[in-house]
Every structure is written in structure tokens, then in C-alpha cells.
Amino acid sequence: xxxxxxxxxxxxxxxxxxxxxxxxxxxxxxxxxxxxxxxxxxxxxxxxxxxxxxxxxxxxxxxxxxxxxxxxxxxxxxxxxxxxxxxxxxxxxxxxxxxxxxxxxxxxxxxxxxxxxxxxxxxxxxxxxxxxxxxxxxxxxxxxxxxxxxxxxxxxxxxxxxxxxxxxxxxxxxxxxxxxxxxxxxxxxxxxxxxxxxxxxxxxxxxxxxxxxxxxxxxxxxxxxxxxxxxxxxxxxxxxxxxxxxxxxxxxxxxxxxxxxxxxxxxxxxxxxxxxxxxxxxxxxxxxxxxxxxxxxxxxxxxxxxxxxxxxxxxxxxxxxxxxxxxxxxxxxxxxxxxxxxxxxxxxxxxxxxxxxxxxxxxxxxxxxxxxxxxxxxxxxxxxxxxxxxxxxxxxxx
Amino acid sequence: xxxxxxxxxxxxxxxxxxxxxxxxxxxxxxxxxxxxxxxxxxxxxxxxxxxxxxxxxxxxxxxxxxxxxxxxxxxxxxxxxxxxxxxxxxxxxxxxxxxxxxxxxxxxxxxxxxxxxxxxxxxxxxxxxxxxxxxxxxxxxxxxxxxxxxxxxxxxxxxxxxxxxxxxxxx
Numbered sequence: 001x002x003x004x005x006x007x008x009x010x011x012x013x014x015x016x017x018x019x020x021x022x023x024x025x026x027x028x029x030x031x032x033x034x035x036x037x038x039x040x041x042x043x044x045x046x047x048x049x050x051x052x053x054x055x056x057x058x059x060x061x062x063x064x065x066x067x068x069x070x071x072x073x074x075x076x077x078x079x080x081x082x083x084x085x086x087x088x089x090x091x092x093x094x095x096x097x098x099x100x101x102x103x104x105x106x107x108x109x110x111x112x113x114x115x116x117x118x119x120x121x122x123x124x125x126x127x128x129x130x131x132x133x134x135x136x137x138x139x140x141x142x143x144x145x146x147x148x149x150x151x152x153x154x155x156x157x158x159x160x161x162x163x164x165x166x167x168x169x170x171x172x173x174x175x176x177x178x179x180x181x182x183x184x185x186x187x188x189x190x191x192x193x194x195x196x197x198x199x200x201x202x203x204x205x206x207x208x209x210x211x212x213x214x215x216x217x218x219x220x221x222x223x224x225x226x227x228x229x230x231x232x233x234x235x236x237x238x239x240x241x242x243x244x245x246x247x248x249x250x251x252x253x254x255x256x257x258x259x260x261x262x263x264x265x266x267x268x269x270x271x272x273x274x275x276x277x278x279x280x281x282x283x284x285x286x287x288x289x290x291x292x293x294x295x296x297x298x299x300x301x302x303x304x305x306x307x308x309x310x311x312x313x314x315x316x317x318x319x320x321x322x323x324x325x326x327x328x329x330x331x332x333x334x335x336x337x338x339x340x341x342x343x344x345x346x347x348x349x350x351x352x353x354x355x356x357x358x359x360x361x362x363x364x365x366x367x368x369x370x371x372x373x374x375x376x377x378x379x380x381x382x383x384x385x386x387x388x389x390x391x392x393x394x395x396x397x398x
Numbered sequence: 399x400x401x402x403x404x405x406x407x408x409x410x411x412x413x414x415x416x417x418x419x420x421x422x423x424x425x426x427x428x429x430x431x432x433x434x435x436x437x438x439x440x441x442x443x444x445x446x447x448x449x450x451x452x453x454x455x456x457x458x459x460x461x462x463x464x465x466x467x468x469x470x471x472x473x474x475x476x477x478x479x480x481x482x483x484x485x486x487x488x489x490x491x492x493x494x495x496x497x498x499x500x501x502x503x504x505x506x507x508x509x510x511x512x513x514x515x516x517x518x519x520x521x522x523x524x525x526x527x528x529x530x531x532x533x534x535x536x537x538x539x540x541x542x543x544x545x546x547x548x549x550x551x552x553x554x555x556x557x558x559x560x561x562x563x564x565x566x567x568x569x
Contacts, residue, residue: 027401102431133528137454144462148434151469155427163473170466177462194528 006126007290012037041129045118045263052262052305053080059306063313090251095158098248102156107249107256109149114264116142121270122196124280124293135196136184139271140177143226146264147173150235150245153257157248165244168320169228169235175327176225176232182335183219186212186342187275190359200279207278211359212342214367216276218335223268224311225327227261231315234323269304273297277304338366405446413439422485426472429485434465448521451528 012033019029054069054077061068069076094100120135122128132138147170154166188194190211191202202208209216225232236244246257273279277300280293318326345362349355416435423429437460444453508514521527534540 031401099427132450133526134450134454137451137458141454141457141462144458144466147462147466151466152431155469155473167473170470174463174466 005289008127041118042115045115046259048266049259049263050080050084052266053083053259055302055305056262056309059309060313063310084255087252087255092253093248093250095248097158099156099158102152103248104253106149106153106156107253107260109145109152111256111260111263113142113146113149114260114267116145117267117271120196121267122200122274122279123297124290125197127290127294128197131195131197133193133195135199136188136194139184140181143173143177143180146226153249154245157245159248161241161243162245162247164241165235165247168241169245171320172225172228172232172234172323175324176222176331179218179327179331179335180222180226182332182339183215183222184275186215186335186339189339189343189346196274200274200281203278203281206356207276207281209276211356212276212338212363213360214334214338214363215342216272218331218338219275220272220307221331223272224308225323227264227268227308229261229265229308230312231318232323233312233317234320265308266301266305269306269308270297270301272304273300334366334370338363341366402446406443409439409442409446412436413443424483424485426476427469430465430468430472433468434461437461437465447518448527451531 015033015036016026016029019032020026024032057079058068058075069079072078072082094103117139119129120132120138122131150169150173151166154162154164154169157163187199187208190208191199193199193202199208228235234244236246241247246254249257274297279300280290280297282296282300285292285296341362342359345358346355349358413436416432416439419432420429420436423432437456441453441456441461444450444456535545536542
């Protein structure tokens with residue numbers, strides 16, 4: 001039953017034995033096995049991605065009171081394969097005046113920024129690619145590669161709409177990175193480490209959603225903005241700028257952007273599960289073995305992927321100035337206040353049994369004060385608008 | 399040759415090659431992307447030196463913010479993004495001279511430094527470099543003062559940019 005307790009190490013050992021018995025040196029065999037592992041892991045992610053296409057289409061259909069794909073296979077589950085064939089046999093167009101190298105590199109970078117994140121995903125205690133001690137910074141760094149890919153795509157397409165999409169994306173991603181980093185810092189303060197495995201371990205008693213529900217909300221909002229999904233899908237806003245940065249892409253190159261976006265959403269679902277909902281834990285079920293833990297983790301990731309979809313298909317797109325004002329005037333200050341309060345409360349109640357209740361109450365207090373402040377601010381704005389005789393100001397977030 | 403040495407040579411070649419392309423390529427925007435390649439190479443070297451934090455910060459700050467700012471500046475100032483022009487102006491001779499002189503100076507200094515050929519000490523496996531770094535940055539016996547001075551400098555830059563932006567709005 002070694003395999004059941006620690007599958008990765010068992011596979012590694014048996015592979016190493018069979019490789020070195022053929023006369024290979026141990027160093028070379030280790031490097032080779034790592035390469036095989038990476039390849040298998042990425043293949044798993046990509047196959048999962050095909051499944052996610054079906055999930056996405058089916059869920060959006062239910063949200064819009066339709067049936068969705070239902071012709072090929074049971075519940076239309078083989079629809080994505082038909083989609084792939086269609087994407088593969090489409091004409092591959094490179095627009096006139098495009099920068100060929102960058103134009104072709106952009107979709108690869110887009111998918112790469114997502115797959116990089118899978119390296120630090122802790123599915124179960126011993127099923128993790130690498131336990132970096134700078135895990136959360138790594139998450140942010142991989143996000144900046146995603147930003148880069150969008151700029152590359154937008155600029156190299158030689159298309160004004162694509163460039164406009166790239167401009168919007170960068171404005172959005174660079175600004176929403178700040179509340180996201182602050183929310184990650186709150187988690188780091190609570191866990192005492194930046195490593196993904198350590199963060200999951202620190203939630204053994206209480207998951208961080210209870211210690212800091214506000215950080216969860218901030219992270220969810222900024223994650224959706226980072227993903228560029230509705231209500232933050234300004235970068236591809238179909239009704240305004242054709243399709244944004246990927247206007248000029250056809251066939252599988254567009255497919256890579258699309259697959260990257262879906263896998264990115266699922267990955268962020270996984271990160272929400274690991275940061276705030278205890279990773280692979282579910283009422284003691286995880287003790288059955290790492291494989292069960294990994295399944296629980298995937299289930300949680302899928303659930304939060306569904307939450308992201310729920311937001312996407314319910315909330316309409318916001319305007320560019322609202323998007324920026326919402327971030328800089330509301331989300332960023334709130335995140336910083338939360339970070340300071342969490343650090344202070346965490347310091348005062350260090351090693352005391354009152355730590356968890358104190359953190360929870362301080363979160364509720366901050367939320368209540370924020371809502372009161374927003375109310376009074378909105379009232380003031382409304383009064384001003386009425387006094388000046390114009391139509392009531394449109395409801396802004398602030 | 400060990401695996402680490404092979405990796406070092408690969409990254410060194412990437413850094414030098416892309417840095418050369420930054421100054422010789424004819425399109426401005428390509429220079430920016432080559433610069434990003436250089437920065438990635440430097441980050442990889444940091445990671446090989448067990449400085450994971452520095453490597454990540456290098457990518458977040460330089461690739462994620464500064465390089466993107468460069469690209470923006472180029473996009474907003476060029477009329478046609480496809481234009482290509484010689485990257486040299488009439489001062490290239492002086493610049494090359496200064497470049498060679500500083501390279502020679504660095505070479506002499508490093509040659510006289512005894513630490514150049516020393517092996518890096520092995521990190522013990524249980525060592526947490528991140529928390530050591532955090533403690534060092536915030537303890538008065540180590541780097542608290544430089545850290546705070548740098549923070550105040552950044553704050554001053556922030557306030558300055560807000561002031562400038564506000565002035566432009568009121569005019």
C-alpha cells in the first residue's frame with residue numbers, strides 16, 4: 001500500500017530503478033524523470049482544459065436558459081473534440097504588417113503563464129510540483145507574464161482594436177495586481193509563510209475564510225480582474241472593440257488564448273481553495289490518502305471555477321473609468337487597511353486563544369465601517385447632484 | 399562539467415546575447431522585448447544562487463512593471479510602430495569607450511577580490527531564507543535604516559507624481 005500513501009515518490013523510485021538498471025547515471029535519470037513528470041503533468045492540465053471547455057459551454061447555457069451542446073456523446077461531452085478539429089482545420093492567417101515572431105509567440109506565452117502556476121499547486125501533502133518558499137510571489141510573477149503576452153498580441157497584430165484591448169488590459173492588470181498582492185500578504189501574515197504547502201498546513205484548525213473573509217472577497221474580485229472575465233472583460237469587450245487583443249488570431253492560435261483563459265480561471269479557483277478553504281481538507285476525508293485529497297482539491301477548484309463563471313454570466317461589463325476608480329479609490333485602500341489591521345490584531349493576540357475570533361470580528365467591523373462610509377458618500381453625492389439641478393449621478397462604486 | 403555549470407552557461411549566453419540585441423536591434427519595440435529576455439536571464443541566475451525571493455521580485459518589478467512601462471512609452475511616442483531606424487547616434491564612439499573602461503575597471507576590481515573564486519557555502523536544508531531576509535530587513539542591527547530610507551524615497555516619488563499629475567489637471 002506504499003502507492004496509496006505516497007504515489008509520487010513510489011512512481012519516482014520505481015522509474016529510477018528501471019532507468020539506472022540499464023546503466024544510466026543517477027543524475028541523468030533524475031533529470032529525465034523530472035522532464036517526464038513535467039510532461040505528464042502538463043498533458044493532464046491540457047486534457048482537463050478540454051473538459052473545461054465543455055463545462056464552460058454547458059454552464060453558460062444553463063445560466064442563459066438554454067441546453068448547450070447536447071448532440072455529440074452523452075450530454076454533449078465530446079463537443080470539445082469537434083471544436084478542436086474545427087480550430088485545427090481553419091485557415092491560419094497572419095495579418096499584413098504584423099510582427100510575425102511576436103505574433104506567434106503571444107499565444108504560447110499566454111498559455112505558459114497559466115501552466116507555470118501549476119508547478120506550485122499543492123494537490124495533497126505529498127503531491128506538489130515544487131514547494132517554493134516564495135510561492136505567492138511566484139503567483140504574481142506568473143501573472144505579469146500573462147500581461148506581457150497580451151501586450152505582445154495587441155501590438156504585433158497591427159490592428160487598432162487589438163492595441164486598444166492591450167492598453168485596457170495593461171491598465172487593468174497592473175492596477176488590480178495591487179489589491180491582489182495585499183490580499184496575498186494578509187494570507188502570508190496569517191500563515192507565517194509564503195509557501196503554498198505551508199499555507200495549507202496553517203489552515204489545519206481554521207480555514208482562512210473565517211479568519212479573513214474580506215481578504216477572500218478582495219482576492220476573488222482582483223482574480224476575476226486579472227483573468228479579464230466579465231465584469232472586467234474590457235480587454236475583449238465584443239460590443240466595443242471587436243475582440244480586443246485577439247481580434248486577428250485564427251484557428252488554434254485563438255484556441256490557445258481561449259484554452260489559456262479557461263485553465264487560468266480553473267487555476268485561480270484552485271488558488272482560492274488553497275488560500276482560503278484549506279486546500280485538500282474536507283472534514284477528515286483527506287486522511288484516506290493523498291489521492292482522495294487531490295480529488296477533494298480538484299472538486300473545490302471546480303466549485304470556485306463555477307463561482308467565477310457565475311459572476312461572469314450574471315454581471316454586466318463595467319466602464320473603464322469605473323473599473324479604475326473602483327480599484328484605486330475603493331479596493332486598494334480597503335486591502336491596505338485590512339492588511340494593517342490583520343497584522344496589528346495578529347500581533348496583539350499572538351499565541352492567545354482569542355486570535356481567531358478577534359480576527360473575524362475585526363474583519364466584520366471593517367466591512368461594516370466601509371459600507372457605512374459608502375452609504376454616507378453616496379448620499380452626499382446624490383444631494384449634490386440634486387442641488388445642482390442635474391439628473392441624479394449615476395451609481396458609482398464610490 | 400556539472401549540470402549547474404551547463405545551466406549557468408546557457409543563462410549567461412542568453413543574457414549576453416539578448417543584451418547585445420537590445421543595443422543593436424533596429425526596432426525600438428524589439429529592443430524592449432530583448433530587454434525582457436535579459437531580465438529573465440538575470441532572474442534565472444538569482445534563482446540558481448538560492449535567491450528565490452530576489453528572482454521573483456526581479457520578474458514582478460522589472461518584467462511586470464518597468465518593462466511594460468517602457469513598452470507603453472514606446473507605443474505612445476512612436477507615430478508608426480513599425481518604423482526602424484539605426485540605434486546609433488553620433489556619440490556612439492564615446493559611449494563605447496566608457497563601456498570598455500567600466501568593463502576594464504570591473505575586471506580589475508574583481509581580479510583583486512579574493513572572494514571571486516570561492517565556492518558558495520552550502521545552505522543547510524532546514525534554512526528558511528525568506529524569514530531570515532525579513533528579520534534582517536527589520537532589525538535595527540542589520541538593514542532597518544537603509545530599508546526605511548528607501549521606503550521614504552519611494553513615498554516621496556509617489557507624492558511627487560501625484561502633485562505633478564494634479565497640477566496638469568488644474569491648468
